């Protein structure tokens with residue numbers, strides 16, 4: 001039976017280790033199951049379920065019992081919000097992810113500013129994607145409101161950092177929808193997150209509210225395009 005692994009907590013202030021952990025996580029990207037919040041463990045768990053026999057780096061991953069996920073909320077990033085892609089995205093992609101993209105996309109990534117970071121697992125190059133105005137990601141389609149990488153290659157084409165970073169606002173459990181009502185950092189890597197079950201209407205209203213950043217930007221973007229076209 002496949003084992004369940006979770007990524008160890010990022011280390012505060014240790015960028016080199018965190019990039020190393022992300023590179024190892026990217027290697028298992030196709031087995032990524034999602035980010036969960038366990039109220040029992042008070043932890044956010046980035047869950048991977050690799051095929052038996054796959055090498056899993058124990059420095060970066062820990063094995064957990066599947067029962068830990070039984071009462072857990074699954075973090076969701078509903079379509080239409082886009083806040084993380086449009087404003088100060090901080091998005092970047094690792095070199096071992098770039099190699100798996102179609103050649104035309106690779107070319108675009110390779111033109112982006114990059115940085116070589118010395119990590120405990122050797123040198124890792126990262127390419128910045130947050131280089132459009134206000135930190136917008138170069139792969140965000142402003143008009144359609146979607147990630148071009150995901151459109152081309154599904155979730156697996158997205159940078160691991162985008163798959164792992166969740167705002168924790170939206171969650172599901174046993175087919176029900178939940179919205180976050182409170183959050184407390186317990187200071188030892190654990191967090192307390194409170195959720196309230198909501199109707200479809202409340203869920204949609206929350207998405208609409210969160211989407212205001214993107215929608216505002218899209219209006220400005222479209223009018224600037226019209227300005228260019230009319231010149």
Ligand code: SF4
Pocket residue numbers: 076077078081082083084085165166167168169170210
């Ligand atoms: S703010 Fe939350 S829902 Fe919105 S894009 Fe970011 S992760 Fe997704």
Ligand code: SF4
Pocket residue numbers: 084085089091129137138139140141146147148149150158159162
């Ligand atoms: S790569 Fe995709 S998901 Fe990540 S920030 Fe860019 S547009 Fe958003």
